[in-house]
Amino acid sequence: MLQFLLFSLAAALLYHSAPVSALSICYGNLGCFTDDPPYTNTLGVLPGSPAEVGTRFFLYTRASPYPEQLDYNFPANVNRSSFDPELPTKVIIHGYQNNLQTVWLSRMKDAFLATDEYNVILVGWGPGATTIVYPQSVSNTRIVARQLARLLLVLWQTKGLDLNSVHLIGFSLGAHLAGYVSRELGYKVGRITGLDPAGPLFQSFGEPIYLDRNDAIFVDIIHSNGLPGGAGTFISHGHVDFFSNGGAHQPGCEAREDLINTERVKRPCSQNKVEFCVPLFL
Numbered sequence: 530m531l532q533f534l535l536f537s538l539a540a541a542l543l544y545h546s547a548p549v550s551a552l553s554i555c556y557g558n559l560g561c562f563t564d565d566p567p568y569t570n571t572l573g574v575l576p577g578s579p580a581e582v583g584t585r586f587f588l589y590t591r592a593s594p595y596p597e598q599l600d601y602n603f604p605a606n607v608n609r610s611s612f613d614p615e616l617p618t619k620v621i622i623h624g625y626q627n628n629l630q631t632v633w634l635s636r637m638k639d640a641f642l643a644t645d646e647y648n649v650i651l652v653g654w655g656p657g658a659t660t661i662v663y664p665q666s667v668s669n670t671r672i673v674a675r676q677l678a679r680l681l682l683v684l685w686q687t688k689g690l691d692l693n694s695v696h697l698i699g700f701s702l703g704a705h706l707a708g709y710v711s712r713e714l715g716y717k718v719g720r721i722t723g724l725d726p727a728g729p730l731f732q733s734f735g736e737p738i739y740l741d742r743n744d745a746i747f748v749d750i751i752h753s754n755g756l757p758g759g760a761g762t763f764i765s766h767g768h769v770d771f772f773s774n775g776g777a778h779q780p781g782c783e784a785r786e787d788l789i790n791t792e793r794v795k796r797p798c799s800q801n802k803v804e805f806c807v808p809l810f811l
């Protein structure tokens with residue numbers, strides 16, 4: 530015990546006397562990222578490079594028979610796409626251990642386009658989301674948010690996109706990512722829906738690094754796996770927070786399936802049940 534106290538004291542002295550040198554990394558025209566507050570939740574892990582994170586944006590509309598890739602570095606191509614600024618825009622963002630092939634993304638996109646005319650943009654960041662080191666994927670949300678903000682700016686410049694008509698829908702880590710988009714833009718999008726925003730490295734953090742009601746004109750959050758050791762959060766940060774079946778466990782999921790553990794980290798059962806909430810947005 531005494532040894533522990535001495536060690537803590539020494540560590541504290543060392544920490545406070547060390548020169549304050551924030552970590553920082555820069556990626557060309559995307560600019561720099563530091564671990565300055567509020568982004569201290571990843572314990573110094575900074576976002577990976579654009580090549581490592583592998584962000585891709587695909588536009589789906591009723592007007593185009595095939596998906597169109599949107600690249601903010603090529604505004605003329607974005608301008609030639611079938612994006613229609615008169616239509617509402619739905620942006621769907623996956624979370625940890627998901628990628629563009631994850632089936633709920635296509636299901637949600639198809640459901641929107643079967644119901645009405647929309648611009649639907651799928652945001653894929655599979656290589657950045659499927660890291661083994663969870664803090665790395667947490668940190669990668671920041672660069673994807675900046676890239677998505679760039680794309681929205683290019684859509685505004687070329688097509689006259691109205692940011693009020695943009696609805697970001699983010700699952701798990703994608704929910705917090707959606708919140709960062711408005712911070713990058715310095716302007717609130719119309720709506721963000723958080724589908725069971727990720728809990729680990731967010732929930733118990735003092736800094737405002739999680740999706741909250743300041744990140745869009747309207748923020749609605751559905752909690753499905755918010756419990757200690759679960760994948761989600763149990764705190765109301767939206768304008769409206771729904772706690773599906775109480776917000777911790779969903780029917781058909783065993784309690785042990787919902788805890789973060791090595792077998793279940795890829796598919797926490799109750800968290801993934803939020804995909805059944807899709808009809809609520811149509």
Ligand SMILES: *[C@@H]1O[C@H](CO)[C@@H](O)[C@H](O)[C@H]1NC(C)=O
Binds near residue numbers: 604605686687
């Ligand atoms: C986008 O395309 C339209 C015609 O399709 C053109 O009039 C307009 O100038 C273009 N805008 C930009 C910013 O390239």
